[in-house]
Amino acid sequence: MRVEVKNLWFGYNSTPVLKNISIEASPGKVTVIIGPNGAGKSTLLKCIAGLLKPSGRVLLNGKEFRREHISRLISYIPQDHSIGVVLTVFETVLLGRINFLSWRINKRDLEIVMRVLRELRIEGLASRYISELSGGQRQMVFIAQALAREPKVLLMDEPVSNLDIRHQLEILNLIKKVTKDNTMTTILVLHDLNLAARYADELIVLRKGEVYNRGNPNSVLTEDMIRDVYGVHAKVGNDGGVPQVTPLKPLANGERLMEWERTEKVNTWLQAAHLSTLCGKDNSRKKANTRL
Amino acid sequence: MMGREESYHRNAVEIYRSVSGKKSIFLLLFTLACLLVFITDISMGPAWLPIKTIFMGVFSPESIDKTSRVIIWAIRLPTAIMAVVVGAALGIAGVEMQTILNNPLASPYTLGVSAGAGFGAALALILGVGIVPHEGEFFVPVNAFFFALLTSMGIYLIAKIKGATTETMVLAGIALLFLFHSMLALLEYTASEEALQAIVFWLFGSLLKATWRKVGITFVVLLFVALLLIKDAWRLTTLRLGDERAKSLGVDVEKLRLKVLILISLLTAIAVCFVGTIGFVGLVGPHMARMLVGEDQRYLLPMSALGGAFILSTASLFSKIVVPGTIFPIGIITSFVGVPFFMFLILKRRRGFW
């Protein structure tokens, strides 16, 4: 299912976090959002998942859906805040079938849960409590829960950030595989640029709430981009067709300040334009911003 | 292809059974335990009726003498059933309060429901001011009920305006709790000594106030609320995964919270208004249930009800036998039974049990 985001704006208490975002993601492909902390990556994901109400449009196969329908099409897995809930792995995955569950659990739901557990090779954990699992195992369980919903779109917020290298690779391989197998549209938020380069079919770079650039990893992951977006000097090599990022040193203060001024001016202008559409009544604020 | 589907199915059923079979056994065991305690409860009493008389009295009341009949039907049965029903009500209210507030320390009284009820009761006992101009059996309960619900509605409104997050609800609850506590203190200051004793006694909680009509009303409300909650069992289970996960699973978290708040307020108010604030049952019952069957609400909900019923029934039994011929205050017994048990749970708990 094709995901399109058009002219999306979002702000907390009229401080814009996302500014005029327009992106696309296609079925069977892994789209990865990267960007520094505070760029608005998680917020964008929540907007697509229907958990936040932005202005602008989120289209699935060209159509807009209401919130309760979105949850049947999209699986969203938030960042793991270790939760201590007394549920077994089986029950947790079963909850993915919530829209179909009644007091008695029917055969089809059981089968789906079982299939997913098997696909992810975690049948052995089925009767364990999720509070007893390691971080990697727990992430697997929530991926299983998401898959059990047979979603058209899978959204994951930093699925591997707290895991060791082996689990990182395993999980990302798995995501890649299920995306292809089920022709899902998968959108991930990742911090690690090399992992992003390796697993993304499409990269989206966010910087201060705006799309800085998007495209295939080779075209997007450049030394210029890393300097502009992250404020870091880096060397980008090539490892068998995949870009290889080696960070060198952060930009000196003087460089950073220039950088900041340049972008900040544009931002302020955009912000004012946005506010005048969103909070048109708030005259004082509008004036203050345009004066800048 | 067919064979593969079959094998999925077989494994799935096996695992599902292994997960839920144990829980069903716990449910069954606790049902039996409750039944056993209940039977012991109606068998015990200073009149020392033989078991045979009790059974005959229960099943064919006409066949026994009048005094035994009165003892069984007017005293023992209403009290014993009230213990079960109120225990179950407090267990359910407790577990759902813990669920919607995502807080292990929550109990049916957390959001000031008991403070509201206490104030309502005091108003009736001290000033003779009733919401419904009626004297007798329901004068104090109706007042207590009204103010208990009023408290919940206050929290409901605040949550509705500011969003039904756990923080908003707990803060609103604390604010109302203090408000009612200070209003109660003000009333107590003006109260005569006898009215004061009556309030203290009322707040303490006692099953001696049980009558068939009260048992009936409480039971009907319990049934109504339990059925509505059971309908939402799966959605309630997802709440414990955190708001975001629940929302992404398509659960309207805030709407569910408010709905459950209303239901358990109703349940708590009805229980509290008839027997006063009996502590610990609504806190320990749910924890006991969670230890045994986990958080699948299809099991957790009935198990909490059974846990609450079991504790209060046991307490009712003990309150009769501690000093023969007297009724030891049940609130003291639930605490005496509850605190060591609670300590045990804390020491024995597995990683991740809150």
Add this chain to the structure above:
Amino acid sequence: MKKLILLLVFLLISSILSAGCIGEKGTMNPTENTHPSAVTSEKKSIVITDLVGREVMVKVPVERVVLLYGLEDYAAVGGEDALKRLVGINAWRYKKYRPDWWQYWVRNYPEIKELPDVGQPGKSFKAEEVIELKPDVVIADASMYKYMQEDVKRFEKAGIPIVFTDYFPHSDNIDELFEEAKRSTMILGKLLGKEDRAQKLVQFFEDQFNIVLNRTENIKNRPKVIVFATWSQWRAYGKKGMYNFWIKLAGGRNIAENISGFSGDVNPEFVIRENPDVIVFTCNNNFPSGQRVAIGYTVDNTSTAKKALKELINRPGWQDLKAIQDRRVYLIHHGISHGHIFEFVCLQYIAKWLHPELFGDLNPEKNLKKFYDEFMPYPLKGIWAVGLKDP
């Protein structure tokens, strides 16, 4: 002759002056009080051993009194004159515990209402206000002592004596009770300079008790009785409750005696099993629920009390109880049951209810009236005990 008249005038003036002087001095120096013309304002220091066992030095007779408990006993010993010596009172306790008594006091002596309310020890007590009132003595009840440890020390520092009396029955040992009441009454007598009257009162107290005790001393037939409070349905007076002592002394058996404390809840079926011969309810004049006034100073007929009794006995299985069938159900004012010199009337009522045949000639109300006529500054009024059989 002129000289003689002059001398007489001089003597007269000097004696008047010196009387005044010695009166003034006497408060400072209690040993110098031998002048014959200073009798009315004579003060001497005495040491009183009070009812909590403290030795207190007080200059008597006292002129300024702060009274924390027992206005009735105080007035019974001191009469109307003693009321004029009050400079502060614990009105808080009266208003809460005995609202009808307070109303009656205020109606007869409106000036009592104007006295500073110093509050109830342990609840609303204002020790500073007491010290500011500069009383010659503070009179309190022994039950207040445990709340007043700090206050007592402060009073001692301020040179204000505080004396504890005690009229509460602590067991069914009548000699102890007699001793306690005698000592308390004599303390009041000494403080107020009315020892003769105190002596008479003690005698009256003992006589009234003996009317009952003489006949019940070796009684074999002990009817079963239970005394319920009215603020909670099954609250009965247990082993340490005063009703238990009166029941024992009156020749009965309290079926709720296995409640080890003052009061507790009885099991409803226990009452049915025990099948008491007599059931007594006790209350102040206000019922907790509905605020009905059934009994006490302010009540002049028995109809409310009887209506209340009928409601109180409407409980499952009670219609077959002996007490109900024989209509031996009574309501008594809690205030006359303990803690005052007229508590004998409670014993008399209970004795009469338990053994009507033995006490046919006993009229507790008449004896209470006699007490009022002889010792109280105002007459007895109101309804104090009501039976279901009463007209």
